[in-house]
Amino acid sequence: MNTTSGPRDAVPTPGRPADGGEGYGGNRQRGSRARRMARTIGWNWADFAYSIKHAFIFALQLTAIVTVFTGFGWLFLPATTRMTRQAANAARQRARDRFGMRIEEPYLPEPRFQDGFMGRIEECRWILTDRSTWRDLVWMLLDPFIGGILGSFAGSLLLESAYGLVLLVFWPVLTKHGMNDWYGFVHVSTPPGVLEWRWALVPMAGIFFGLGVVLPDRLVLAHAKWSRALLSPSEKSRLALRVARLTETRTDAVDAQAAELRRIERDLHDGAQARLVAMGMNLGAAEALLDQNPEAVRALLVEARESSARALTELRELVRGIHPPVLSDRGLGDAVRAVALDSPLAVEVRVELPGRLEPAVESAAYFAICELLTNTAKHAHAHSAWIDIRHAQGRLAVTCTDDGLGGARTGAGSGLAGIERRIGAFDGIMAVTSPQGGPTVVSLEIPCVLSSEKTSTS
Amino acid sequence: MRVVLGEDLYLLREGLARLLEAHGFEIVAAVGDGPTLLEALLEHRPDVAVVDVRMPPTFTDEGLRAVLAARQEVPGLPVLVLSQYVEQLYARELLADGAGAVGYLLKDRVFDASQFAESVRQVARGGTAMDPEVISKLLARGGGKELLGRLTPREFEVLGLMAQGRSNTAIAQQLVVTERAVAKHTSNIFGKLGLPPSDDDNRRVLAVLAYLDQS
Numbered sequence: 001m002n003t004t005s006g007p008r009d010a011v012p013t014p015g016r017p018a019d020g021g022e023g024y025g026g027n028r029q030r031g032s033r034a035r036r037m038a039r040t041i042g043w044n045w046a047d048f049a050y051s052i053k054h055a056f057i058f059a060l061q062l063t064a065i066v067t068v069f070t071g072f073g074w075l076f077l078p079a080t081t082r083m084t085r086q087a088a089n090a091a092r093q094r095a096r097d098r099f100g101m102r103i104e105e106p107y108l109p110e111p112r113f114q115d116g117f118m119g120r121i122e123e124c125r126w127i128l129t130d131r132s133t134w135r136d137l138v139w140m141l142l143d144p145f146i147g148g149i150l151g152s153f154a155g156s157l158l159l160e161s162a163y164g165l166v167l168l169v170f171w172p173v174l175t176k177h178g179m180n181d182w183y184g185f186v187h188v189s190t191p192p193g194v195l196e197w198r199w200a201l202v203p204m205a206g207i208f209f210g211l212g213v214v215l216p217d218r219l220v221l222a223h224a225k226w227s228r229a230l231l232s233p234s235e236k237s238r239l240a241l242r243v244a245r246l247t248e249t250r251t252d253a254v255d256a257q258a259a260e261l262r263r264i265e266r267d268l269h270d271g272a273q274a275r276l277v278a279m280g281m282n283l284g285a286a287e288a289l290l291d292q293n294p295e296a297v298r299a300l301l302v303e304a305r306e307s308s309a310r311a312l313t314e315l316r317e318l319v320r321g322i323h324p325p326v327l328s329d330r331g332l333g334d335a336v337r338a339v340a341l342d343s344p345l346a347v348e349v350r351v352e353l354p355g356r357l358e359p360a361v362e363s364a365a366y367f368a369i370c371e372l373l374t375n376t377a378k379h380a381h382a383h384s385a386w387i388d389i390r391h392a393q394g395r396l397a398v399t400c401t402d403d404g405l406g407g408a409r410t411g412a413g414s415g416l417a418g419i420e421r422r423i424g425a426f427d428g429i430m431a432v433t434s435p436q437g438g439p440t441v442v443s444l445e446i447p448c449v450l451s452s453e454k455t456s457t458s
Numbered sequence: 459m460r461v462v463l464g465e466d467l468y469l470l471r472e473g474l475a476r477l478l479e480a481h482g483f484e485i486v487a488a489v490g491d492g493p494t495l496l497e498a499l500l501e502h503r504p505d506v507a508v509v510d511v512r513m514p515p516t517f518t519d520e521g522l523r524a525v526l527a528a529r530q531e532v533p534g535l536p537v538l539v540l541s542q543y544v545e546q547l548y549a550r551e552l553l554a555d556g557a558g559a560v561g562y563l564l565k566d567r568v569f570d571a572s573q574f575a576e577s578v579r580q581v582a583r584g585g586t587a588m589d590p591e592v593i594s595k596l597l598a599r600g601g602g603k604e605l606l607g608r609l610t611p612r613e614f615e616v617l618g619l620m621a622q623g624r625s626n627t628a629i630a631q632q633l634v635v636t637e638r639a640v641a642k643h644t645s646n647i648f649g650k651l652g653l654p655p656s657d658d659d660n661r662r663v664l665a666v667l668a669y670l671d672q673s
Contacts, residue, residue, distance in 0.1 A: 305569055312566045316543050326545050329511075329518040334547060341546040342595050 040216045043098060044155035047223055050091070051148035057083050058140035065128070065137075074124045081127050084136050088231055095224040106132040106233030108244055131237050139230040147223050154219040157212030164205030253425040260322075267318050275311035279304045327366050331356045335366050336387060343373050345385050345402070352390040355450035361426055365389075365396060365446060368419045372400045372442055375415045380404025380440060391450050398444040406438035416442070459582055462502055463488040464495040464509035464521055465540075470565075474508060477568065481575035492520030499528040499535065506582035510565075511541040511548070522548060533557050538581045540565050544589045553586070553666070561587035561623065580623040586666050587623030608650045616643040621666040 057080070064080045067073030085107060092103040108130060113119035127133050167174065167183050183201055233241060286300040319325065327335040333351035340347035357365070369387065376382050382404030389398050410416045410432050420430045428446035461483045465471040468490075475485050487498040491514040499507055507528075513520040525537045538561030539552060552560045561581040567589065568574050577587040609617065619629045626644065630637040644662075653661045 309566050309569055312542075312564075316564075320543065325512070325543050326547065338545045338547040341550075 037213065037216070040220055041155050041158065043220045044151040044216050047147040047151035047220065048155065050087075051144040051146075051151065054087060054140045054147070055144040057087055058137065058144075061137060061140065068124055068128070074120055077124050077127060078120075081133065084133075084140060088136050088139065091227050092231055095227060099221060099224055101224055101228060103228045103232045104238075106135070106231075106237045106241065108132075108237070108240060109248070131234060135230055135234065139227065142230075143227070146226055150219045150223055154212075154216040157208050157215060161205045161208035161212055164201045164208065168199075168201045168205075249421075249424045249427075252421050256421070264318065264322065267314070271314040271318070272311040275307045275314070279307040279311070282307065323363060324366070327362065332362050332366055333389060336369055336389065339366075339370055339373060340387065343385075344377050345373070345382060347373065347385045347387060349387045350389070353450065354391070357391075357396060357450060358448055361396065361446055361448040364422055364426055364428070365398060365444070368422050368444060369398060369400065371415055371419050371422075375408075376400070376402045376404060376440070380406075380408070380438070382438075382440075391448075394447055394449065396444075396446045396448050400442045400444075402438070402440050404438050404440055405436075406434045406440050407436045408432055408434035408440050408442075419444070459483050459505045459579070460486045460502065461578075462486060462495070462498050462504040462507045462509075464490075464498075464507065464513065464524070466490040466510065466513045470510075474568065477571055478508070478575070478578070481571070481578075483575075483578070491515060492524045495521065496524040496527055499524070500531055503532060503535070506536040506538060506578055508538045508540065508578065511539055519548070522551070526551065529555060529557070534559050534584070536581045536584065537561070538563065538578055538587065540568070544591045546592055546595060549588060549592050558586060559584045562592065563587060563589045564591055577623050580625075585623050585662060586621060588621040588666065590622055593618045593621055609647060613643050613647050613650070616640060617647055617665060620644070620647075620662055 060076075061080045061084050064073040064077040068077055089105065092105065095101040095103050111126065113122045113126075164183055183204065282300045282304040286297045286304070289297050289300070324335060324338075326338045331353070333349075333353055336351070337349050340349045356362070369389075373385065373387075376385050380402050382402035385400060385402040387398070387400050389396070391397070408414075408416060410420070410430075416430070416432060423430065423444055423446055426446050426448065428444060430445075431443045432440070434440040434442075459482070461478055463471060463474055463478070463485055465474060465488070471488055471490065475488055479485060486502045486504055489495050489498050493515075495509065495513070507525065509521045509525050511519055511521045513524075522539060525539060529535050529537065533555065534557035536559035537552070539548070540563055541548075542565055544562060544564055549562050552562055559581055561577055563574075563577060567577070580587050615633070616629060619632060624632065626637055626640045630640045633640070647665055648661050651665055653665060
């Protein structure tokens with residue numbers, strides 16, 4: 001399994017290579033020249049085929065939109081919109097697979113609609129007021145012309161060139177069987193004695209060949225770039241997405257904080273507080289028994305002392321869960337080293353942090369790493385783990401690798417999803433690679449600044 | 459025995475002073491922050507220092523750093539570090555110079571006054587007193603690798619008690635065996651860890667170091 005997850009609106013940060021312009025070609029470096037050619041031409045024709053599909057979807061979507069108020073469009077507009085978005089997403093994915101070109105999705109998360117007719121109307125209104133619906137529609141309309149024509153033109157150049165040579169040799173046979181004897185603007189079946197124009201086929205086929213070698217590559221990239229222009233979010237929907245994302249993470253953060261406070265309250269109530277009450281009662285009883293039964297008093301005092309020790313232990317555990325002291329003392333690096341020492345795994349920790357992180361980020365990163373280690377110890381059947389912590393280009397980057405069995409899941413409800421939520425409040429992103437059989441690599445990235453203060457490593 | 463006390467909370471400082479005086483120690487200085495502590499340690503050169511990890515001005519690991527700095531000046535200066543929580547990381551830093559005479563205990567251990575006084579004396583004599591919490595975390599890791607893997611479970615247990623600063627007599631009592639049996643275990647441990655015959659206290663420190671350094 002190989003999943004990458006993260007906020008869809010991750011903002012490109014300065015210092016990271018931005019997606020754009022030239023320089024795509026990660027996928028094109030492999031394979032021989034001929035194989036790459038063949039693949040590119042395959043892409044040309046695939047784009048052609050997709051563009052036909054897009055023409056159909058465009059027709060459906062347009063019908064749905066036009067009839068939404070006058071007919072039954074409202075019945076199937078959601079379905080056709082889903083089709084449109086799937087097709088657009090597939091095109092985004094192709095750009096990514098072919099060129100590593102990242103086209104972000106512009107779609108806002110779907111709100112909850114009521115059941116029944118009114119809900120349907122709400123949904124249609126939501127679809128029609130979304131700018132991306134209209135941008136998708138324009139893209140669907142134009143893609144058959146741009147993707148289809150460009151694709152088929154580029155894809156057929158080599159065939160055309162080969163055909164020229166075939167025609168040059170076999171034109172008498174071919175024309176006899178009723179085939180056209182024109183090649184471009186050249187008439188091949190010139191009568192004898194006239195200047196034999198058909199030899200012009202050689203340079204023409206050559207030119208077609210040359211274009212056929214050079215063009216498909218460029219056209220398929222041009223097509224991807226054109227798609228990106230329409231398929232990536234406009235500035236407005238980018239902002240809308242950002243707002244939606246911030247609302248979501250803020251809700252998560254507030255919820256998590258409230259749950260944390262409830263847990264602390266419960267722990268104090270059932271733990272230290274209860275012990276102190278018991279201690280007070282024991283001391284009261286001891287006071288009452290002081291004159292009559294010194295032996296019983298001794299037992300009560302011992303019990304009171306044990307209660308206080310237990311209360312302390314519980315408070316210590318609680319404090320460690322809120323904000324571990326070693327984290328405030330020494331910062332992320334040493335706090336993670338301390339956790340690594342307590343882990344049942346052999347954990348190697350490498351830290352390159354020339355200063356301290358913002359306290360909130362430090363704490364979030366610390367608990368995320370703790371949870372990663374716990375997960376690894378519990379589920380991965382690993383012996384060793386390696387944690388790498390560094391700060392570069394305005395981001396804290398944490399990589400946690402283990403030698404376990406792999407197959408880690410990132411779905412809802414998993415520990416990893418919890419980690420993603422935790423760092424999501426800071427615009428952090430997580431990527432998990434965990435093929436069956438291992439190894440599992442989890443990377444976290446959180447944008448943040450380092451304070452200049454040097455960490456003390458005495 | 460002359461003691462320097464470093465603790466910023468007034469109640470605890472007074473309580474500790476009273477407790478130690480009741481057990482026959484003499485408090486030569488009782489201070490409440492890191493820089494003053496370092497000065498006091500270097501000036502008085504006490505037989506043992508009892509120090510809280512967290513102190514002003516930064517309220518982080520001020521006490522620990524003062525103690526480590528003092529031990530650079532005065533190698534082997536006996537220190538017993540008290541804390542609300544224990545970390546193996548700090549235990550290692552204290553033991554790293556290999557000079558022994560180090561204690562690292564939870565503040566809760568003060569409740570058992572006579573055991574606590576015994577730990578202070580143990581440290582003053584050049585031994586170690588590691589908190590059972592540190593030890594139990596090590597045991598929870600499943601008994602370590604290579605070197606310590608050669609120890610039998612019983613020997614491992616004895617080593618753990620040794621790290622807490624218990625004498626052979628105390629270990630024998632705890633495990634309900636004869637003192638001779640414990641002596642045999644300890645010499646086996648020294649042998650398996652490759653510690654050459656020397657005076658017993660020093661070997662105990664080295665064994666504990668190996669114990670803490672197993673990962």
